[in-house]
Amino acid sequence: MSSQTNTGPALSTLRWLVAAGADEAIEGAPSNRFVSKPDHAIDRRPKSRSEGVAGGDAVPDGSIIEGPAEFTGFEAVPEDARYSALASPTIAELRVAVEGFNGCALKRTATNTVFSDGNPCADLMLVGEAPGAEEDRTGIPFVGSAGRLLDRMLAAIDRDRNSVYVSNILFWRPPGNRNPTNEEIALCLPFVERHIALVRPRVLVLVGGIAAKTLLGRNEGITRLRGKWYRYSPDGNGGPIDTTAIFHPAFLLRKGHQKRETWQDLIAIRARLTETLATH
Numbered sequence: 001m002s003s004q005t006n007t008g009p010a011l012s013t014l015r016w017l018v019a020a021g022a023d024e025a026i027e028g029a030p031s032n033r034f035v036s037k038p039d040h041a042i043d044r045r046p047k048s049r050s051e052g053v054a055g056g057d058a059v060p061d062g063s064i065i066e067g068p069a070e071f072t073g074f075e076a077v078p079e080d081a082r083y084s085a086l087a088s089p090t091i092a093e094l095r096v097a098v099e100g101f102n103g104c105a106l107k108r109t110a111t112n113t114v115f116s117d118g119n120p121c122a123d124l125m126l127v128g129e130a131p132g133a134e135e136d137r138t139g140i141p142f143v144g145s146a147g148r149l150l151d152r153m154l155a156a157i158d159r160d161r162n163s164v165y166v167s168n169i170l171f172w173r174p175p176g177n178r179n180p181t182n183e184e185i186a187l188c189l190p191f192v193e194r195h196i197a198l199v200r201p202r203v204l205v206l207v208g209g210i211a212a213k214t215l216l217g218r219n220e221g222i223t224r225l226r227g228k229w230y231r232y233s234p235d236g237n238g239g240p241i242d243t244t245a246i247f248h249p250a251f252l253l254r255k256g257h258q259k260r261e262t263w264q265d266l267i268a269i270r271a272r273l274t275e276t277l278a279t280h
Contacts, residue, residue, distance in 0.1 A: 078103050078187070085190035091120050091198050094191065098171050104187040106172035106180075112139035113172060116195070118165040124273060125201035126150075127192065128168045129210040129248060130180055136173040141166050146249035150207070153249065153262065157270040165199055167192070169211050185214055193234040196241070202276040204232060204241045205269060208248030215243075222247060226265055229272070242272055 081103055088094035099113045107113070114131040117140050134144035142150050154160055170188050174180050192215075196204065206212040209222035216230055222245060231240035246265045247258055 081187055082190045085194040088194060088198075091116075091195070094194055094198060098191050101191070104172065104184060106170065106174060106184055109175050110172035111136045114139055114141050114168060115171060116165065116167040117141050118161045119163060120165050120199055122163055122165045122199075123202040123276070124159065124163070124205065124269070125165045125167070125196065125199050125203070126205045126207050127196070127211050127215065128166065128207040130168055130170040130177075131173040132177055132250075133173065141168050142249075145253060149249040149253060153266060156263070157266050165201065167195055169214055180210065185210070189214070196232075196234040197238070200238060201241060203269060203273050204243040206243065206245040208251065209245075212245035216245070222251075226261065227268075229268075242276065244269065244272075 081101065084097045084101060085094065088097045095115045098115055101107070110131075114135050128141060131141060132144050132146070135141055135147075141147070150166075151160065154164060169185060169192055170180050171191070174184070206215055206225075209225070212222055212225045213219065215232060216225065218225060225245045226247060228244065230243045232243040233240045244265065246269075247255075247262050252259055252262060
């Protein structure tokens with residue numbers, strides 16, 4: 001008598017994983033990560049941008065964050081990434097350069113390059129973390145549930161996609177919505193910094209801990225970084241940009257009690273925009 005295998009539980013688990021965003025096979029064979037150990041560990045933490053910078057020991061509101069961070073613990077960023085970014089004199093040409101860049105492995109598993117959305121002439125620019133599943137499908141940042149919450153947050157200070165400009169630290173979705181590695185961030189960083197330099201907003205908002213720690217070169221978490229103002233210069237030219245950090249909308253969907261702090265941050269952003277308009 002032939003026996004039949006009950007595949008119901010396995011299929012149910014697979015459906016749950018896909019619904020949770022784990023819809024990419026990143027290795028050729030399964031591996032139990034609870035029992036396996038890595039062959040070696042590498043320190044991949046970025047060096048703080050505040051090191052060696054005049055005024056780096058100032059209070060947060062007077063902090064000066066200058067120039068690109070230097071990543072340590074892995075191979076240097078390929079020169080073609082830096083050259084391609086710096087050789088792009090316009091946002092349109094930078095988009096072409098990013099779409100043609102093949103140095104980041106994330107591009108091979110992504111459906112679309114997610115470059116930007118909104119008005120590139122806006123005085124307010126937001127830089128998030130990484131595209132999710134819906135962003136990967138559409139090629140537009142912040143279109144999922146977190147994006148819809150971001151739109152409501154912007155509406156609360158009388159802004160929408162026509163009056164802001166949004167992008168991300170990464171241009172391609174990490175498989176399974178995992179956190180990006182420092183190598184992946186470093187490969188995209190020259191393009192991100194060039195992007196900010198070309199837009200040159202009056203106010204820059206870093207959305208989420210990964211974006212904030214990367215561009216500010218800080219080790220603190222988003223809870224410590226938010227609620228303060230920094231002066232960030234993406235290329236050392238043109239003067240620093242008023243910069244702050246806020247909780248990522250995806251975090252707020254999970255931790256609704258933090259919305260009060262986010263409302264305070266939004267009010268501060270609106271006030272800073274009003275101040276910058278009055279002085280220019």
